[in-house]
Amino acid sequence: MSSAMIETTYREAVREAIRDALRRDPRVFLMGEDVGRYGGCYAVTKGLWDEFGPERIRDAPLSESGFTGAGIGAALGGMRPIVEIMTVNFSLLALDQIVNNAATLRHMSGGQVSVPLVIRMATGAGKQLAAQHSHSLENWYVAIPGIKVVAPATLEDARGMLWSALEDPDPVVIFEHVMLYNRSGPLAADAGPVPLAGAAIRRPGSDISLISYGGSLYKTLDAAEALAREGIEAEVIDLRSLRPLDDATLMASVARTHRALIVDEGWRTGSLAGEISARIMEQAFWDLDAPVGRVCTAEVPIPYPKHLEDAALPQVPTIVAAARAILGRE
Amino acid sequence: MISLYRMPSLGADMEAGTLIEWVLQPGQTFAKGDVIAVVETQKGAIEVEVFHDGVMGRQLIEVGQTVPVGTPLAELEAAMVTPPDQRTGVQSGGLTEVLSESLPADMTASAIGVTEAAPPLAPSPQAPFPKLSTPVAPSSGESPPRSAPLIPPSPSMPEAVDPRASPAARRLAQQRGLSLDGLVGTGPGGAIVLADVRSAAVALASGTPQAAPRAPAPSPTVPPLATPAASATAGRRPAHPGLDLAAMRQAIAAAMAHAKREIPHYYLSQDVDLTPASDWLAQRNAELPPERRLLMGVLFIKAVALTLKGFPELNGFDREGRFEPSAAIHVGCATAIRGGGLVAPAIHDTDHLDLDTLMAKLRDLVARVRSGGLRASELADPTITVSSLGERGVDRLYGIIYPPQVAIVGFGTPRPAPWVLEDRVVPRQVVTVTLAADHRHSDGHRGALFLAQVAQRLHEPENL
């Protein structure tokens, strides 16, 4: 490792990525609710308003559809906007713009226009924010051709994916899990852009492939650690890009381990985990030595009390138990 | 000049309409844009208009009648100008269509082809879809019917007719020629998993008596390696679903390394004048439809099979240094797999098959190599291998013996070459045949005789 390492947080890594993008390209600006003077709902943009001013750190009124659509229009007009939607649940108010405009304009216009727009939003549960602020709706966006969806889970990805997303000519949605913002660790001082596409093997193993992304990645790694103590070597895959999915890495892993378990904070019905499971069945059926398993969130609106919220979400013990069952070691 | 006014299409979801009023009566004149009738649709009554000036002619439909879109409703007489013919495509004449006045009155919509109009705005369900490929369908031939797509064992399945086994376990058993019957499953719910097949295979290889007998015969219960449905999905290995190329490459590596290390090969080669066989084949194929024509390779295989009858030391197996001749002659035909890999499945009792049957079996075999439907016995039974690079342009190939076999015969690409015939150099079609054989069980002299006899048989193709 040639470069010095610095101790930083996910939040700071995202902020540094935004700062870097604003410095690199005058066409870049950030727009969203309370991103400016307030400093961001999750304090991601704290300090940037002072540094870059209100034109480039643009506070928008509570008009998710309006300012997301304005971001699309500005992208068409030659800018490179970063639209921040406070949380994924608010993004439902902008769904029309994302699904009907951002995703369609290129194909519908016969390839005349691209929409180089980046939309960042916080996602996920775990902070006792109750039913309307705890969704993981990544799968809704994953279902839409025309947009790309990424979920940085590591500091390197939080720091590096934004610029790559801005360089992409098509709309990219970045999901930042709320439980990751405070995560800290070492990051190379000169960390820079990383590719958007491609899954990463975060822990190699030979007995079962544990497939996860975003906020669930660390629970999954902890589960792999617990399984290792029982002599089960789990391979942990971080999807990174949710659309497109990196089928090759997934299938190569399943070909080695012959077993797969998907950990996804979305609700099970119609989930991303279901999509991945179907792909494994389609592409790696003959490699399978056991049925594909899923650990998803219980199908309830996320409750407020801590013990019920915990019970609803994927947790290390449930992941471990599901992996054991697949291996026939109940 | 008379034209037909047809039930207009007012929406993609409108299939028919009911005439509820004739606004204009025969003889009345109308102008472009005038309403001439009212039609009831599922969205209510809609006034329908004409797009040209004219005079109302005979009304073909009565009030109250429901007719499909496109059905003639009335005859219109053009005013002054001749309505353009919409079929020329240059200028549309609206819903009207020019008819000669002599047309019979009972002319129907279908008789004048009105239903053919809609352009293919969307691909039909049958239209080929980009990026998806359908695997080569196995030729029907004499191959047994393919089994139904394999359904993976469900954890909740109470009782399975077949042994419950994971897909990976089934595939490995298939590759090793093992039957799942009698294997004890240690997986979830007692399912047979990879580990069970692996231990059975190890037991078999070490000669330990085991509950897993070698599949005695082509077993119709053994599933094909893949089904068309499974392989139609765009996947990692679309060309040969179910074949684990990485595993196959490992197996080839192990076998070839073993052969090169353990088997003392000797190599011989013989040029053969193939002109008689080429001429004979051309003449024969000229009379046959394409699907029944013979390939030169079939003659090669048959010549080798017949010749082997006199050379038992080349047809059989090495069993730990001891030669075990085979009474039957099962020629293994080396077949490349697209994307890498090689198999040499057997054509059983090759010497007893006439050329047509042999050709059919070869076609079937190649198709099943591509689609993944080989039977275990086909992989386990070859008593010798024939490898031919066909048209791929090398003069000769020296094979490596596939253990436990003891010989491999190679055919180069037939080519025109100078040939000395009765003291004259003449151009002839020539092929080079090679033999690689196990010196522990045969000698060069016998090998040379073998090649000479193969050459002789190719000189008399009519006897093959």
Next chain:
Amino acid sequence: MNDHTGPSASPATAHERRDESRQDRQPAAAKLHLNRDHALRLLREMLRIRRFEERCAELYTEEKIRGFLHLYIGEEAIAVGVMQCLTAEDAVVTTYREHGHALARGLPMTSLMAEMYGKQEGCSRGRGGSMHLFDLARRFYGGSAIVAGLLPLAVGLALADKLQGRNRVTACFFGEGAAAEGEFHESLNLAALWQLPVLFVCENNLYAMGTALERSQSETHIHRKAQSYQIAAETLDGMDVLAVEIAARQAVAAIRAGEGPRFLECQTYRFRAHSMFDAQLYRDKAEVEAWKKKGPLLRFGHWLEEAGLLDVAGRAQMEAEIEAELAAAVAFAEAGTWESVADLLKDVYTGEP
């Protein structure tokens, strides 16, 4: 020139409002430089739209054109009047009833008709059809099937211009039905808040599909909604092409002067059904007939005749020229080709597949 400034009385109660904003109207000719060429150009542009759409209706019944077909017939004065005031640098954002805007913006009739057919020679490669006309070279950013869906886009295009210091205008057309959507209000607020160069043009034809204005809006004066966002707004006779052009010239000049967005509420009426498959159960025939008498072509054509600017022969020649253009457009579309199915996935993403 007083006889063309508006219908005397509207048959619909919703239009019984002549607003204070009309009082400061300046003499039209002074602003317009209305000479014979320009007057004939206005008529010709409106006539091109009318004849194009009449032919589209016909082709629709023959199943040459499919999908939804929303005709602009009756409303031509608005698109034609506004487009006179825009430069090639300005942007246009419209709705699903946008054939008129596209023609008036200068998209060739050939590529429009090919698009109606779904042929790849169409302005959107045949992918969009009637509701999704695009022409980047003419900064025509399409029609949208989502009511009010493109208003935020117009705001964004204007924001980009402002941020990059370009003095350009984005003209945004929509119907009065859009005023019930949240995106309408969000967009007006953003444009006013950020003082963006957007010309909002509301084509108030009194019906959102089949729902009459007074049945869907508590405030039926749409421009007052804009005024509540501190946007200078006025209502005007959208059946009068000169009135539209005058108002649009003033509005565009103000926008170019950096005065922020402007809003025009154009009173108009569609003579035909909402789309082809519409029994029009929601309005009286008498109402339609009354409005037709005030049709933009009828009245302006009549005025040109009376003013001695266009005689019968001249009109016939104009019609013949348009008919020839139309015939060429239909022939072009007929001769057009279908995009290969192999290209189905092309341009879902840039550079793929």
